[in-house]
Amino acid sequence: MKKHQPPSRYLFAGGLFLLCLLTSLASFSGTQEKYWVTFKDKNGSVFNPEAYFDARTILQRKQLNIAIADSTDFPVSGNYLSLIEKTGAKLSWSSRWLNGVAVIASPEQKENIRKLPCVLDVEQMSLNATISEVKPKTPEKENIDLLRFQTSRMQGDLFKKEKLDGTGIRIAVFDAGFPGVDKSPVFKKLRDEKKIVATYDFVSKKEFVYGHHWHGCATLSCIAGIADSLNMGLATGAEFLLARTEYALREPASEEEYWLAAAEWADQHGANIISSSLGYTNKRYFSNEMNGRKSLVARAATIAAQKGILVVNAAGNEGQEDWHIIDTPADADSVLAIGGVDPERDLHIYFSSYGPSSDGKMKPNLCASGKAVVAGKKGLKTSFGTSFSTPLVAGFAACAWQSHREWTNMDLFAELQKSGHLYPYFDYVHGYGIPQASYFLDKNKTVDPTFDFVIVNNEIKVILREKYSYTADENAMGYSARRNLFYKVEDQFGRMVSYNVLLAEEKEVLHFLAEDFREGDAITVHFEGYTSSLDFPKLDIPDDPIQK
C-alpha cells in the first residue's frame, strides 16, 4: 500500500488563498464608515460674532443687508458633541451652517448615535472627490499664445486698462495643496504684497498648505499668477485665503466635510469669492441627485451664497464619461458653474461636463478656456480641465465686483451671466458663454443684427447679413475667437430639444424644412453677439420674405 501523497502544492495554494481571504475578512470586520450626523437644534450654544468673524465679514454683511449673525452662525452644541463622543465614535469636522458633525463610527456606534434624542439624521458619507483636471495625452510645452488667450478671451486687457485687478476682493481657493506658492516667481507679487492673508489645511489640521498636490498652485496661478509680466489670471491685486480641502489624486478617501469646514472658515475670514475646482460625483450620488439640494457641499455652497459669498465651482470633466453631467456643488442654484472651452475651436472642450442639473436648472452658467498655461511645481505647464476655467472666471468676477462694489453677490452672479459672449443665448455646455469685460465697462453697447430668418413656403433659412458673411481668412484655426454659429431648438414648454454649433462657412448658413418642427417649437440662433428666435406658429404667414 502506498502512502498518501504529501499535500504540498494544493495546500500551499490553499494557504495563499486563505491568506487573501483572511485579509479580506480582517478589512471587513474592522469596517468603520464615515457618517454625517445632523442635530435637531443648537441647544445651549453661545456665539459672539465680533470675536468669531473677521471685521471684513461683518462689514460685508452690513453692506449686503445680511444679519451679522443668525442661527446658522452659532456653533454646534458642545453638549451634543460630547454625547456623540460617548458612543465611542470619533469626531471629525463639524459644521455650524448645517448643524452637524462628521463622525467615524462602527455600525453599532452609528445605531447608538441615531437613537440619541438630539440627533435628527445620520447619513453615510464616504465618497471621493474629483479634481477637475484632465491629463493630456501628450504634455505640451509652455505656450505664450495660449497664456495670452486665457485672459484675452475674457477681454482681460480692458480690466487692466481700467486698473481693475481685484483689489479689495478676498478670494478663498479650495484645493488639494499649494506647493510652490511660497517660492515660485509666479506668485512673487502675492508674497511681496502679503496678499495671502490666511491658510489652513483641513485634511491635516494645520496652517501650512504649501505641500501635497500641485493642483492648487495651478488653479491659484489662473487667478493671480504673473509669468514674465504676463498675467495668467485677472485678479492679481486680490487677497487670498488658501484652504487645502482634499487629499491628492492618489488617495481616494477625501470627503465633503473638508469643503464644508473650509466654506465656514472662508466666511469667518471675510471671503467675497470662493473658487473651487473640486467636484463630487458617482461615488456617493446618483446623477438624478444633482439637483443642488442633496449633497452636503451643495447645501453648504447655498448657505455660503446666502452669507454674501460668490461661489464659483468647476462643472466637472465628466463629459466623455458615463457620468456625463455636472458634478456637485456645481449643481446648486446659487453656485456659478463653469464649463470648459477648447481655445482652438472656441467652443465646448470635449471633457467638460454637460448640463442641466437633474431638476432642469441651466448649468453650466458660464465657461472659459479649459486649456491653460498654469504654474506647476517646476515652472509653467499646459494643463486641461474645468479646474482652470473656474479660477479664470473667479479672477474675472473679482475685477467685475471691484468695478461695482455696490452689487450683492447675487447681483454680481446675474451680471456675470449677462456678460457672457452668447447672452441671452445659452445652452447646456457653454451656459451664457465666456464672460466679457466690455459688458461691465460699457453698458450702452448695442449689437447690430447679423443674420435674418427667411421663410419661403415650406422652408426656413438663416441668412447671414452681407457684412458678416464668411471669409476664409477669418476662419483660420488658432487662439482667436471664431465665427461659430450657435442654434438650439426648444419645444412648446421651453425645454431644450437640441443645441448645436456650426462653422459659419456660407451666407445661407441654415436651412430647415417646416415639417421637421411642431407648433410651439422655437429656434434660437446666435451669431457674432446677436441672438434672435423664431417661433413656429408664425409659419402661418404665407410667403413672408423676411422675418427678423
Place this chain on the structure above:
Amino acid sequence: MNSRAGKLSAIVVLFFMMTSLHAQTVLLHVDRATDSIPSKHGQNMPRYIYPFIKLGWVLGPDEKGARISYGNSIDFAFGIKKKYKVGSIYSFGWEAQLDYQVFKMVQDSGKIVPNPIQNKTERLDFSALRIGFFNRFNLDPDRGNTLGTFVDIGVSGEWNYTVRNIIKNDLLNGSKVSSAIKNQPYYTDLNAYGELRFGLGRLAFYGTYRFTDLFRPRFNFPELPRLIAGFELSLGN
C-alpha cells in the same frame, strides 16, 4: 472610439441628412433626447453583479475502492453572479462558473476507481460548467453599500465537459511518464448540487453537496465524496 463618440458621429451624419442642403461643418450637436439619458445605476451596482473565485476541499467520507487523499482533493472555480433585490432582507440570483474538481486517488490494494491498477500517483479531474440559482437572506438590512452579512441557499447543475484520469509512473529505466486519459465511459455528464453559503462582505464560506452520482450505475463503482467546503471571494468593488 468609444460608444458615446460613435453615437455622436451617427447623429451628426443623420443631422446632415435631415436638416441641411448645404455642406456646413457641424462643430457640436447635442440631441437631448438621446444624449441626456440619466444613469439608472449607482455605486452599489458592483454588489449586484460581480465575479468571484472559490477554493474548497473535499470533505465527505470516501468509500472503499475509491479512497482519496484529503487535502490534495480540491474544488476550484471562478465565475460571475447576479443578484436581484426583492427587499432589504431577501434577494435571489443566478451564478455561472467554470468549476474544476480534483480527486487525488489513493493507490491501495483495494482500489477500484477507475481501475484496480496501482500507479505512483493518480487523480480524476472533472472540468465542468455549472449554472446555479440561489436565495439570499441578508442579516443586516441596514448594511448600506456593502454585500453585508448573508446566507445563501441554492441549487446548481453542471455539465462535465472534460474528465481526465491523470496517472504518473516511474519506468524501470528511471524516466517518468505521465498520461492523461480522456473520453472514458464511466462518468456521468450531468450533476446536481445543493449549496449553502455564509457571507461576510466579500468573503463567504460555502459548502456543496452533490445529489447525483459521478459514475454511471452499470460500472458499479464506489462513489467519490459528495461534500465540499471552502471559501469564496467576491471580486467586485
